Amino acid sequence: MTRSNRIHKPFKARFALLSICAAAVLFMVHCSGADAPVFVQEPLPYPQDALAPFISADTMRLHHEAHYGGYVKKANQLAKGGRFGGNGPEDLIRAMAGDPGRKALFNNAAQAWNHGFFFKCLKPEGGGAPQGILAERINASFGSFARFKNAFLSAADAHFGSGWVWLVQDGENLAVMTTADADTPIAHGLVPLLAVDIWEHAYYLDYQNRRGDYVRSVLDYLVNWDFVAGKLKNTQESGAGN
Ligand SMILES: [Fe+2]
Known part of the structure; x- marks a missing residue:
């Protein structure tokens, strides 16, 4: 050697x-x-026909499969290979917010997140008035549940074009707000508690141009107040929104 x-x-x-x-x-x-997808299309937590007659099975099928599914697919395509300052969908949305060069990614990402949240805000035989701490917080912030309901319906009615109506935690108070198109409260440092989709695809098959009737039906018969109360509880325990 x-x-x-x-x-x-x-x-x-x-x-x-x-x-x-x-x-x-x-x-x-x-x-x-x-390289795993950032967004996952969550299954509906109830059958497609479970919200009828207030939201039909045809609307739910199109909404969940075509619209929500399309946003998830597109968001993952646009996000592939990127690094967005965090690990989850919320991190990506916050990182893309206000960046005109990433508007397409923000829109699809926010819509994917908003829809996943929205479907969980509904349930068969829901609606009416909440109970417990959530009811107390609504009364403290709006004066009464009737005033909250009126504020929510008025906000939906006043909103021009496509978007969302929200109940959010804003500091010490709960507040009603709308966002345009894909915009979402999490891009503004607010904590969403309840969302109602007011894009036409959410109601037009069932209500045509009667958007107010659709939002009132959601509040009266479909809101999953247990889910909303759970979000409020998480917010209080984590200190988010304060
Ligand atoms: Fe939608």
């Missing part, structure tokens, strides 16, 4: 070992979800 071989053989072995390790790390990063 020459002196040269004695030097190079261990070096080659170490280099080969390092190469194998590097490949293994890259493989593990890939498999651990570095």
